[in-house]
Amino acid sequence: MSGNPAIHHDLADLRRAAEDLARQAGEITLRYFGQRLAPESKSDGTPVTRADREAETALREGILSRYPDHGVLGEEFGATNEGARVRWIVDPIDGTRSFIRGVPLYGVLIGIEIDGDPAVGVAHFPALEETVSAAAGRGCLWNGRPARVSTVDRLEDALLLTTDPEVLAAGPYGSGYARLQSSVRYARTWGDCYGHALVATGRAEIMIDPILAAWDAAPLLTIVTEAGGSYTTATGEPSIHGGSGVSSNGLLHPAALDALSASV
Ligand code: IPD
Ligand code: CA
Ligand code: CA
Numbered sequence: 001m002s003g004n005p006a007i008h009h010d011l012a013d014l015r016r017a018a019e020d021l022a023r024q025a026g027e028i029t030l031r032y033f034g035q036r037l038a039p040e041s042k043s044d045g046t047p048v049t050r051a052d053r054e055a056e057t058a059l060r061e062g063i064l065s066r067y068p069d070h071g072v073l074g075e076e077f078g079a080t081n082e083g084a085r086v087r088w089i090v091d092p093i094d095g096t097r098s099f100i101r102g103v104p105l106y107g108v109l110i111g112i113e114i115d116g117d118p119a120v121g122v123a124h125f126p127a128l129e130e131t132v133s134a135a136a137g138r139g140c141l142w143n144g145r146p147a148r149v150s151t152v153d154r155l156e157d158a159l160l161l162t163t164d165p166e167v168l169a170a171g172p173y174g175s176g177y178a179r180l181q182s183s184v185r186y187a188r189t190w191g192d193c194y195g196h197a198l199v200a201t202g203r204a205e206i207m208i209d210p211i212l213a214a215w216d217a218a219p220l221l222t223i224v225t226e227a228g229g230s231y232t233t234a235t236g237e238p239s240i241h242g243g244s245g246v247s248s249n250g251l252l253h254p255a256a257l258d259a260l261s262a263s264v
Helices: 010-032 048-067 096-102 163-168 174-183 194-201 222-228 253-261
Strands: 069-073 079-082 084-096 107-114 117-125 130-135 140-142 157-162 186-188 206-209 230-232 244-249
Touching: 010 048, 010 084, 010 117, 010 130, 048 084, 048 107, 048 117, 084 096, 084 194, 084 253, 107 194, 107 222, 117 194, 117 222, 130 206, 130 222, 140 222, 157 194, 163 174, 174 206, 174 253, 186 253, 194 206, 194 222, 194 244, 206 253, 222 230, 222 244, 230 253, 244 253
Parallel strands: 069 084, 157 186, 157 206
Antiparallel strands: 069 079, 084 107, 107 117, 117 130, 130 140, 206 244, 230 244
């Protein structure tokens, strides 16, 4: 619940609604998954397909039919009911590059903020039949069972993830990432939102994405922290609005941030 008595929300209900809507949107994406698609290029150079647009339309309609006074911010169609105290931030397909190649590591993302604070997060992976969801103070679930980060406390035993090492190498964290990569046991590119889900479910220790919009990050802070880990920007702010995202099992967060800060 929000601490403010004027706005009293049952987070369990909101989490259930977000899970239902993410699954419905996921069904839409599956109709197109593995099909020959004609992706368009957006003004920022990122790809988009009719599946992204149809899934976001369904999310928006589902949210606003249940909660007409809630706000919605989506990657493809922008903001509705700006200024609302409860805001749903959605990415209908995170990992569009995976999606259009028939790779199942893409997810439907929903984060709900109440008075600006992250309160609910859902990352649903339709092609993997996995759902990770969390509500503030109520824990993180992975397909309905409690999710927990790993207990790995040495970099030399850790699995480090990112989406695109070339993007990291070209940006301000390139040298820090390279140092971190040489300190860990393995580094892989099981990226986009799935990398953060792997951290929240104890299958990886650190996931770094140097470029994230609010819709890319919306559910991640709630999911990772409720699983016992840490989620911050690359400069250490616990926020989904800072333009980058680092998830970890908590134990290795200082080491990850130290390495990244050494490069700026
Ligand atoms: C992308 C993913 C990726 C991030 C990119 C985003 P999309 O989202 O979140 O991890 O590095 O900046 O554009 O385009 O697949 O929804
Ligand atoms: Ca995205
Ligand atoms: Ca997207």
